[in-house]
Amino acid sequence: MKVDAAAKAIASAAPDAVVMACSPKACIDFIKQVRATGQRMQFLTMSNVNSDEFARALKDDGRGVVVAQVVPYPWSPTVALAREFQQVLKDGGLQVPLSYASFEGFIAAKLVVTALQRSGTDLTREKFLSAMEGMGEVDLGGMTLRYSRKNHEGSNFVDLSLIGKDGRYVH
Numbered sequence: 001m002k003v004d005a006a007a008k009a010i011a012s013a014a015p016d017a018v019v020m021a022c023s024p025k026a027c028i029d030f031i032k033q034v035r036a037t038g039q040r041m042q043f044l045t046m047s048n049v050n051s052d053e054f055a056r057a058l059k060d061d062g063r064g065v066v067v068a069q070v071v072p073y074p075w076s077p078t079v080a081l082a083r084e085f086q087q088v089l090k091d092g093g094l095q096v097p098l099s100y101a102s103f104e105g106f107i108a109a110k111l112v113v114t115a116l117q118r119s120g121t122d123l124t125r126e127k128f129l130s131a132m133e134g135m136g137e138v139d140l141g142g143m144t145l146r147y148s149r150k151n152h153e154g155s156n157f158v159d160l161s162l163i164g165k166d167g168r169y170v171h
Helices: 004-013 024-036 052-061 078-093 102-117 125-133
Strands: 017-019 040-043 068-071 136-139 144-146 159-164
Touching: 004 024, 024 040, 052 159, 078 102, 102 125, 125 136
Parallel strands: 017 040, 040 068
Antiparallel strands: 068 159, 136 144
8 A cells, every 4th residue: 555645745744743543554654754754753653563573673763653552551560450361371372462453352352251151051042142132241350341232342442552662562
């Protein structure tokens, strides 16, 4: 995706901040091109770019980029769900990185297991869907999810993280 024209136009307008909804590669290219002009505006992005690769690819241009997150800070020592995830990674011997993306997958897996447990025996698609829609409010240990027949969103949780000077997410 070419972002040259957009980067040039935004850089010349010199706004205080730019809210971005783009693919990780397009966001990286855009931020790098705008930063190359000397502009130091604030960039805010969506959670789809929250990978460690995104932060590493930006290098020094990533410092100060804000990323909206849809799960709590996975390195948190105070959120029970995050501590559980950290312990599972430690005990499991898996080569899974501690990251927002892997934490989101862990949360999704816990949710599915909860629904399967509530589905009863002789699992069917209908029983699983009924269990999901009948969950109501479920606290997984610091992140509350809500499901019903009319609400399939699960969560409206949003938190902000920042890419620090070392290319790591800070909270």
